[in-house]
Amino acid sequence: MSDTRQTILDAAKPMVQARGYNALSFRDVAAAVGIKSASIHYHFPTKGDLGAALARHYTDDGMAYLAGLRAGASDIAALVEGFAAIFRAALTNDNRMCLCGIMTAEHQDLPDAVRAEVDRFTDSCVGWLAEVLAQDDNAAAAHDRALAIFAAIQGAQLVARGRGDVGLFDAIIARYREARLLP
Amino acid sequence: MSDTRQTILDAAKPMVQARGYNALSFRDVAAAVGIKSASIHYHFPTKGDLGAALARHYTDDGMAYLAGLRAGASDIAALVEGFAAIFRAALTNDNRMCLCGIMTAEHQDLPDAVRAEVDRFTDSCVGWLAEVLAQDDNAAAAHDRALAIFAAIQGAQLVARGRGDVGLFDAIIARYREARLLP
DNA sequence: ACCTGAACACCGTTCAAGT
DNA sequence: ACCTGAACACCGTTCAAGT
Numbered sequence: 001m002s003d004t005r006q007t008i009l010d011a012a013k014p015m016v017q018a019r020g021y022n023a024l025s026f027r028d029v030a031a032a033v034g035i036k037s038a039s040i041h042y043h044f045p046t047k048g049d050l051g052a053a054l055a056r057h058y059t060d061d062g063m064a065y066l067a068g069l070r071a072g073a074s075d076i077a078a079l080v081e082g083f084a085a086i087f088r089a090a091l092t093n094d095n096r097m098c099l100c101g102i103m104t105a106e107h108q109d110l111p112d113a114v115r116a117e118v119d120r121f122t123d124s125c126v127g128w129l130a131e132v133l134a135q136d137d138n139a140a141a142a143h144d145r146a147l148a149i150f151a152a153i154q155g156a157q158l159v160a161r162g163r164g165d166v167g168l169f170d171a172i173i174a175r176y177r178e179a180r181l182l183p
Numbered sequence: 184m185s186d187t188r189q190t191i192l193d194a195a196k197p198m199v200q201a202r203g204y205n206a207l208s209f210r211d212v213a214a215a216v217g218i219k220s221a222s223i224h225y226h227f228p229t230k231g232d233l234g235a236a237l238a239r240h241y242t243d244d245g246m247a248y249l250a251g252l253r254a255g256a257s258d259i260a261a262l263v264e265g266f267a268a269i270f271r272a273a274l275t276n277d278n279r280m281c282l283c284g285i286m287t288a289e290h291q292d293l294p295d296a297v298r299a300e301v302d303r304f305t306d307s308c309v310g311w312l313a314e315v316l317a318q319d320d321n322a323a324a325a326h327d328r329a330l331a332i333f334a335a336i337q338g339a340q341l342v343a344r345g346r347g348d349v350g351l352f353d354a355i356i357a358r359y360r361e362a363r364l365l366p
Numbered sequence: 367a368c369c370t371g372a373a374c375a376c377c378g379t380t381c382a383a384g385t
Numbered sequence: 386a387c388c389t390g391a392a393c394a395c396c397g398t399t400c401a402a403g404t
Contacts (some may be wrong), residue, residue, distance in 0.1 A: 002367090002368090004368080018291050019289070019291050019292045020203075020205065020288065020289055020292065022203065022205040022206050023205050023289075023292050025395090025396070025397090026396080026397060026398090027395085027396075027397090035368095035369070035370090036369070036370055036371080037396090037397085037398095038369075038370060038371075038372095038398085038399085038400095039368075039369050039370070040397095041397085041398070041399080042367085042368060042369070043368090045398090046397080046398080047397065047398090095291070097288070101288075101341075102288050104341055104342070104345045105203065105280070105284075105285050105288030105289070105341060106202075106203055106206075106288070107344065107345050108201050108202050108278070109202045109203065109206050118345070119345065119346075122342065122345060122346075144354060144358055145358060147342070147351070147354065147355060147358070148339075148354075148355045148358035148359060148362075150338075150342065151335070151338040151339045151341070151342040151343075151355045152334070152335040152338050152339075152359070152364075153338065154338040154341055154342060155333075155334040155335050155336065155337040155338020155339070155341065156331075156334045156335075156338065158284075158287055158288060158334070158337055158338065158341065159287070159305065159330070159333065159334040159337060160334075161290065162287045162290050162301070162302065162305060163302075163305075168330070171327060171330065171331075172330060172331045172334050175327055175328060175330070175331035175364075176331060176335070176364065179331075179362045179363055179364040180362055181335075181358075181359065181362040181364050185386090185387090187387080208376090208377070208378090209377080209378060209379090210376085210377075210378090218387090218388070218389090219388070219389055219390080220377090220378080220379095221379085221380085221381090221388075221389060221390075221391095222387075222388050222389070223378095224378085224379070224380080225386085225387060225388070226387090228379090229378080229379080230378065230379090
């Protein structure tokens with residue numbers, strides 16, 4: 001991968017996390033990189049190609065982090081907390097959102113290739129949570145609970161970021177834990 | 184309020200619920216209404232004015248519905264189910280989202296007047312839930328729980344609509360109820 | 367191999383002009 | 386009072402032309 005291609009991805013990622021895929025502008029990215037907007041198309045023919053590449057790297061990086069978590073600990077509560085930390089970290093990074101979380105809201109509008117990558121993020125997260133929870137539950141129950149935990153954490157991020165207050169995220173997660181929705 | 188103004192709001196509302204505020208196009212709305220895009224500006228000077236009016240009516244309609252619910256029943260579980268029904272109904276309406284839920288994801292990008300109305304929707308919903316829950320809990324605990332329930336339901340809608348499957352919404356809500364996050 | 371300027375059809379917005 | 390066409394600076398995209 002060329003340096004310029006990586007620089008484009010690095011510049012575009014926080015823009016999407018802050019304002020979404022629709023609001024991403026090739027001219028803004030180009031200005032941040034120091035090239036002309038027409039040049040972005042040499043590396044990413046369409047905006048969909050750029051969005052799909054962003055989501056693919058985001059999912060790959062996230063899953064690598066989660067694999068590392070599982071290799072280092074087996075306590076279910078600690079693992080799920082490590083999972084939630086991905087979403088918490090986005091908020092503490094200038095009140096940004098999970099890249100795929102914000103694009104899930106734009107789901108109807110996304111080019112097919114982008115939507116497919118966003119769906120893969122969801123599937124990968126739910127799959128990882130289900131594997132962790134399967135230490136305690138049977139596979140079907142673990143999957144249902146994993147889906148509910150994933151949805152609840154996404155909602156917590158959405159609401160907390162609407163308020164620009166990571167303390168709200170923590171309070172909501174704490175309430176999930178008290179209800180034992182989260183281990 | 185003029186007929187045309189109301190017709191514009193009626194045409195724009197499902198468009199935002201499907202694709203978000205950013206993707207809303209004055210020219211699309213104008214075509215649906217049967218006027219030119221420049222004419223929209225006579226009724227709504229800016230896109231922000233239209234977005235704020237949409238969110239204001241949406242919140243007012245929702246709160247009127249919720250007030251009716253409280254007037255007709257006092258069972259906490261039934262009231263919270265009635266609350267969740269707002270979000271379920273959006274999904275069964277061509278896989279749309281809560282108007283303010285989808286705009287919460289675009290929060291960073293919204294004109295101030297729109298963001299203020301979206302925030303009022305969140306506050307109103309959490310306030311209504313807190314009043315319902317205060318039948319059982321003290322005020323502070325009820326508010327914390329109301330916030331967690333609101334976030335969890337928003338997340339359930341986001342994830343289910345990403346899959347285009349209202350059954351997923353029902354499954355997640357059922358799991359919330361089993362965990363007694365929801366009454 | 368990588369970048370650019372110019373053009374295209376889009377967008378929200380403005381405004382003078384129509385009725 | 387309400388609508389319109391034309392113009393403006395934006396957008397993603399294309400492409401012939403540069404190096």
